[in-house]
Amino acid sequence: MLTSVYRPGTSPLHRARAGTKLLALAVGASALAWQRSVPAVAVGALVVAAAVAVAGMPARWVWEQLRPLRWVLLLVAGFQVLTQDWRLALVVCATLALAVLAAALVTATTRMQELLDVLQRLLQPLRRVGVDPDRVALLLALTLRAVPVLQGLIAEVGDARRARGCERSLRALLVPLLIRTLRHADNLGEALAARGVDD
């Protein structure tokens, strides 16, 4: 079903606090983007490689993170080599790959709930402008619950579409799907109101 990209483990990186990891990621990625030099990229590569090793991520995991980038990296590298020089190509591509890898490492070593808790804490100051962090948390939980419901609805509507003999029509799928989604939402809203969420 719906599984997070989190990979369970007991490494120091897994045990570190989510807020610390996010802060380190923000500082590191910003520094790398700010510097844009070969030494900075080398240092960044060492740090990220060490972190990946400490977290015990296999080489395959690294490849899976970078795979969606491969064509972009190739194009950018080619472009930079043609118009600028190879050094800039190396720096730009490495910065991109390192930032993606480091960010992926944070989500791979941190439970989703911990990240959501950090988000809820970050939202506290927004109380003043009318954002209620508890309601945001409720909203996220409701969404997580709604995903399997929506998957069920898609399967149902898809069957209905096939039974009616219009498999190719996107409209015959989406209109009933959206109407059922809205109806589900209305029922859910009434259930929430009945439990006093509006009070």
Next chain:
Amino acid sequence: MRTSRRWSSRDLALVASFAALIAVLGLPGALYVFGNTVPITLQTLGVMLAGAILGWRRGAAAVLVFLVLVAVGLPLLSGGRGGLGVFAGPSVGYLIAWPLGAAVTGALVQARWPRYPLWWGVLANVIGGMVVVYALGIPGVAVMTGTPLAAAAASAVIYLPGDLAKALIAAIVTAGVRRGYPRIAEEPRLLRRDPKPLQGRPLQGRALEGGPDTAGQQDSQRAGDTGTR
């Protein structure tokens, strides 16, 4: 004066359901069009639909909730991508633009609420779902990859035909949903103060007879044969 009205439990439920819808539209194997041959990502379609159906406020919130779930590690983007790494990649500009695009589409649709002329719906989708999204997405690619703006813009050309088709489909689907589920088209929360009430249209009567869902399905079947209207 406080600009933000309080979110009712119905608002929360609608936002959560649409965020989940956008998520499901991108899950692998969830949706294949044209007889299981061409897998296309329908997530930008979900962005347009969220704005057009829920209005700017709830539409943008639904997309934002979806992006938060992606950021905390659910592999919900098309191709099973997810986690913070996505936001460090070249397409971050597109992702940031999504909630804005949904808001713009919704605001444009609401400007003519409760009417929904098809041409206006398509225009709203094109402006919100394409102009706004490209306006942030293309500079995003340029900055993240260090290429000039023109090269980044050229890379976006491949999305044009698909996105145009999605803008059209989203408008047709929105019109069908509003007919099949009139409650959503009669929402009181508008930009305009006092909306003209929907005048009795023949389709409304039919929708009441057969129940909302059946009306929508009959309707979609009829138009599904030709594809467009």
